[in-house]
Amino acid sequence: MLRGDKAAMLALVFLVAFGLAAALSPIWVGDDALELNFDRRLSPPLGCYIMGTDPLGRCLMSRVFIAARTSLALSLIVVALSAAFGSTLGLAAGYLGGWPDALATSAVDAAMGFPALLLAMAAMYILGPSVPNMVAVLTFSRWILFARVARAEAMRLKQAGYVEASRAAGAADGWVMRKHVLPGMAGVLATLAAMEVAGVMLSESTLTFLGMGIQPPDVSLGLLVAQGKEYMNSAPWLVLFPGLVVFLLAMSFCVLANWLAVAMEPAQRWRLR
Amino acid sequence: MFLLARLSGDPAALYLPLMAPDIMREQFRAAHGLDKPPAEQIAVFVKNAFRGDMGDSLWQKRPALGVVLERLPLTLSLACGATALCMALALLLGAVAALRPLGWADRLVSAASLVGIAVPGFWLALVLIMAFSVGLRWLPTSGMGTWRHAVLPLTALAWGPMGKLAQVVRCTLIEQLFAPYMTTARAKGASERRAILNHALRNALPAIVTVVGKIWVGMANGAVVVETIYGWPGLGKLMVDAIERRDFAVTQAAVLVVAVLVVVANLGVDLCCAMLDRRLMSPLPF
Helix, strand or coil: CHHHCHHHHHHHHHHHHHHHHHHCHHHHCHHHHCCCCHHHCCCCCCCCCCCCECCCCCEHHHHHHHHHHHHHHHHHHHHHHHHHHHHHHHHHHHHHCHHHHHHHHHHHHHHHCCCHHHHHHHHHHHHCCCHHHHHHHHHHHHHHHHHHHHHHHHHHHHCCHHHHHHHHCCCCHHHHHHHHHHHHHHHHHHHHHHHHHHHHHHHHHHHHHCCCCCCCCCCCHHHHHHHHHCCCCCCCHHHHHHHHHHHHHHHHHHHHHHHHHHHCCHHHHHHHC | CHHHHHHCCCHHHHHCCCCCCHHHHHHHHHHCCCCCCHHHHHHHHHHHHHCCCCCECCCCCCEHHHHHHHHHHHHHHHHHHHHHHHHHHHHHHHHHHHHCCCCHHHHHHHHHHHHHHHCCHHHHHHHHHHHHHHHCCCCCCCCCCCHHHHHHHHHHHHHHHHHHHHHHHHHHHHHHHCCHHHHHHHHCCCCHHHHHHHHHHHHHHHHHHHHHHHHHHHHHHHHHHHHHHHCCCCHHHHHHHHHHCCCHHHHHHHHHHHHHHHHHHHHHHHHHHHHHCHHHHCCCCC
16 A cells, blocks of 8 residues: 555655664764764765764764664654553543543643743753653643544544444443544544654754753754754754754655555545555 | 743852852842742732733843833744745645646645655754855845845745645645535636635635634744844744743743733634634624
């Protein structure tokens, strides 16, 4: 089915290849990423090093892969956490209705009122920049979307014949939600999750770029861009490549999300043949 | 927000010299009302806020609301300009794409909007500087003054939302293309272009206006990044500076002003939708 969509195929191949290379980077990168060598500082790309070197003579490509490992892992963890929390809440609120719904809806509405980045910025500043805090803050600002979508889907699916049949047969609420409602909304949630990985990656790199995210000695793609900014005039590749990687990764997740949206919807699947 | 700011550390430690005796610290806290319990501080804050008094900026020694309001027009002009640019481009591109779904123009617009969604804003801003200021030397890198200073910030701010909006315009227009009233319009001899611009676009407007409202709110996020990079002295840059200086009064005033703007924008969107679609007007609760 993936063969029907060339762009999605390409995105998947890129993501798998890049993800593997980044995940295994501690094994294959070696000393290039850490070793300081002032003879070859700021050497331009396509010479000895494909992406050139940084002001301390470290190979930029090795650093990009190590940074991408942090960024990718962080985004995936944040999306997993916020999807689990948000969709559970939304599912329960939408299916049960009544006061749980009113409570969840008002919490979501309150959280929607603020520009998420500003709130995350303030929170990061207070908690102190570190990877676990970053995960917590981003999860806190991202679960809302999952809750809204899951709630809307649960309200829709509650009307479905098979859900009513199951309830008429005497199934408990928990059972119906787990066995009938959740599988029914899995496709929509998967699409949203793929979009969110891109969104979280962009938020993380933006926060880090503004100096309120990941700090050295940890590296992330946003941090590489921030560090490269100082050398923008003399060594533009330091800004260009890490940002380009963020862009390509985010774009691949978006393309994949587009494909998921069609592939997960039986009524739309003919488009992929 | 209030509690978050208080938790971030003791401003007395930041604003007084390291060697300041404890008695000076006590005086500093008392002068700014920071020695009272948090509940009382909140009560005082709310009471004063209703009178338009947001406290004094610790850093500039002036009323915080004044500091914020003085920067507001700069951000508003940037956000308005970017929203206008984004709407104009998105309507144009979306309409062109919808004229022939799955044609080459449609594919091009879809690709461009995907790029808009996936490109990191701060990186785009830097790349624009590298290309047009450092490389071609056409435009200044940062600051403000002439119209030439505004070109790059506007572009950087408008690009991302433009992608989203163009996609929404395209989808809602294509949905409308198969509506019965479109058949009527075509049967009456309207050209396809006229049918789309006069009939489909009009019916697609409520959905588009809703998204524009969301984009307007999102501009607050984008402005922080863009203003920081281009040295545009607006609200976003002020907020970053105030958070770093633990200037509670200014941070609170800025967040409150943004919150008020968001509420006003949402109200505006709802009113616009009601004006565009009279059906929403009928069951008025008052």
